Amino acid sequence: MLRRFTLVAVPLTLLVPAVAVATGNNHLEISATPQPVEVVPLPCFPAGRLTLGMTNTGRKPTIADMRVSGDAALTLSRHQFSSYLPVDQLVKAPLEITVPRGTAPATHTVDLTVGKESLHVPVVIKPVPARDDVLLGEQAVASSTNGNMRLCGGVDGNADSAQWGASGWHDNTKGVFPDTYGVDFVQPTTIGRVVLQTLDSTTYPAAVMGIRDFDLQVRTGTGPWTTIQEVRANTTGRVTITFEPRAVEAVQLVIHDSNDHGYSRIVELEAYSN
């Protein structure tokens, strides 16, 4: 009798699980923005970016597992999005979508599934855009890349020093030079002007944090690098170098020092035919 009485005395709240696993319930909303999402088939062009969302419209917190799948043409940065879901609160996660160079323009689909709920998001593969800046989106090559930065950050089309953290590049060998950063073209490309935007913001002016000493080099075929120009004691944010246009297969900066003698910081490297 005593034992039975003890069981009855357990507070009712402890018998109800605080968290239930969602298995195809009707109290969950899946969302994704934007729709459609657009993707450009270049190796360093900014990826198509979807924000995935789950909202628990039930009366109790829950845990949900979203399965993320897509057509074979698409490379997805994640295949699952699992989260604890409080009631009536949108929980979000990013999904980056890329496709290989040469992928034909078409509309594909990313499928988001939670239990029996699913959402089919259109993914539009765009033609490669006409570009004045022939480095934009092309394959960047660097001697090293700091773990907080992106290799592609220097050729992603964003030259705004204020967005340096999300859209710039620097090496991973603090205080050790030279560092190199450039692009390998897939076919000979004519350039006659190169523009470097080094870090130059109100907080981090070029004279304090920017690249100071560097060489602009180009390569033709498998031949050795040719130095086009040497720049020394630079303190400006934007440096333009013009020269007799020539067809090259690669372009790079060899950076010998920065104004803080730490990292080689590039917000954007651009090249034009004239």
Ligand SMILES: [Ca+2]
């Ligand atoms: Ca950039």
